[in-house]
Each structure stands twice: as C-alpha cells, then as structure tokens.
Amino acid sequence: NAGVTQTPKFRVLKTGQSMTLLCAQDMNHEYMYWYRQDPGMGLRLIHYSVGEGTTAKGEVPDGYNVSRLKKQNFLLGLESAAPSQTSVYFCASRTPGRGDTQYFGPGTRLTVL
Amino acid sequence: KQEVTQIPAALSVPEGENLVLNCSFTDSAIYNLQWFRQDPGKGLTSLLLIQSSQREQTSGRLNASLDKSSGRSTLYIAASQPGDSATYLCAALRDMRFGAGTRLTVKP
Numbered sequence: 001n002a003g004v005t006q007t008p009k010f011r012v013l014k015t016g017q018s019m020t021l022l023c024a025q026d027m028n029h030e031y032m033y034w035y036r037q038d039p040g041m042g043l044r045l046i047h048y049s050v051g052e053g054t055t056a057k058g059e060v061p062d063g064y065n066v067s068r069l070k071k072q073n074f075l076l077g078l079e080s081a082a083p084s085q086t087s088v089y090f091c092a093s094r095t096p097g098r099g100d101t102q103y104f105g106p107g108t109r110l111t112v113l
Numbered sequence: 114k115q116e117v118t119q120i121p122a123a124l125s126v127p128e129g130e131n132l133v134l135n136c137s138f139t140d141s142a143i144y145n146l147q148w149f150r151q152d153p154g155k156g157l158t159s160l161l162l163i164q165s166s167q168r169e170q171t172s173g174r175l176n177a178s179l180d181k182s183s184g185r186s187t188l189y190i191a192a193s194q195p196g197d198s199a200t201y202l203c204a205a206l207r208d209m210r211f212g213a214g215t216r217l218t219v220k221p
Binding site: 033035040041042043044045048058059090092100101102103104105106107 | 117122145147149155156157158159162164202204206209210211212213214
C-alpha cells in the first residue's frame with residue numbers, strides 16, 4: 001500500500017496564478033483533511049471531508065476550495081494565489097472508530113512569489 | 114474554541130536521559146488525542162493515539178498519558194537516543210487542533 005500520496009512535492013507560483021494539489025489514499029478511509037504548516041504555528045486545518053461528495057471548512061479556509069469526487073482523492077485548489085499562502089501543505093486521512101489513527105502524506109512545499 | 118499548547122518549544126537532553134513532553138488543551142471534550150513525530154522536511158508519523166476513555170498508551174520506550182480533567186497529556190520517552198531527535202506534536206482529534214510542537218534534540 002502506498003498510504004497517502006501528494007502531488008506535486010514542490011511548486012512555485014506567481015501571485016494570482018491558480019493551481020490544484022492532489023491527495024490520494026489507498027486505505028479506503030472515509031475522512032480526509034488538508035492542513036497547512038507554517039513555522040512555529042503547528043498545523044492548521046483548511047478543509048476536510050467526511051465522505052465522497054462532502055466537504056466542510058476548517059480553521060483557515062479562505063482562499064482555498066476543495067473537492068472530493070472520489071473516495072480516494074481529495075483536491076485542494078488555490079484560485080488566485082497570494083504570498084500569504086506560501087506554506088507546506090499536508091493531506092491526511094482516517095476512518096473514525098477504535099483505530100482512528102490519522103495518516104499523513106509527505107507534504108507539498110508551495111512558494112508564492 | 115479548542116487551543117492546544119506544547120511547552121517547551123525546544124528541548125535538548127543527553128543520550129540516555131528519560132524525558133517528558135507536555136501537551137495542554139483548553140476543551141476537555143477532545144474525543145481522542147494523538148501524538149506524532151515529524152522529522153525535518155517530512156510528513157507526520159503517528160506514535161500513539163489515546164482514546165478519550167483511556168488514561169494511557171504505551172509503545173516500546175514511549176508512554177502517553179491523558180488527563181482530561183486537567184487538560185493535559187504527556188509523552189514520556191525512556192532512555193532517549195539520538196535517533197529520537199525530531200519535532201513531536203500532539204493533536205486533539207475532535208477539532209483537529211495541533212500544538213506547535215516540541216523540537217527535541219538528543220545529544221550523543
């Protein structure tokens with residue numbers, strides 16, 4: 001099993017450009033999450049999904065959109081990138097219950113110039 | 114709104130020392146609490162998950178405890194090794210709130 005994978009690993013954008021980050025998991029998890037990690041601030045939840053076709057806002061959703069058309073994929077979109085969105089983005093998945101462990105992808109390092 | 118705090122932000126210890134990392138949270142309705150390890154430039158690796166009905170979990174040299182009434186969790190690392198050097202983060206899983214982490218350095 002590949003676990004949680006993220007594409008791309010690195011990206012540099014200019015202000016105003018758009019892009020989509022892809023997260024894929026092969027563990028049949030119901031829940032998927034997008035986080036951003038900034039120095040000294042830990043991880044902050046952007047958006048999440050509790051199942052195929054559902055999405056919800058997290059702590060810092062502004063400037064981002066998401067879609068979950070297939071259970072195994074969760075896409076994060078930046079419509080008009082801003083320098084404040086320079087960060088490392090992590091995707092995670094889990095199925096709530098007694099196991100309930102959250103599994104993380106390796107991250108995408110995004111720089112917006 | 115749940116707030117998760119980890120103190121200290123950084124810790125340096127000599128090899129072989131036992132140590133405790135602290136995690137505090139403001140809302141006791143946390144559901145479950147999870148401890149992670151993050152190596153530089155890498156993703157997060159799960160270490161231990163404590164369900165809300167549990168008091169502690171153990172895995173090898175690691176022991177995590179949970180006291181919801183006081184809003185605290187601790188991660189105990191026994192006989193620390195240089196390979197334990199990493200950033201350790203805790204997360205309250207109901208709100209998916211993370212602490213900023215404690216950066217641990219174990220010196221040979």
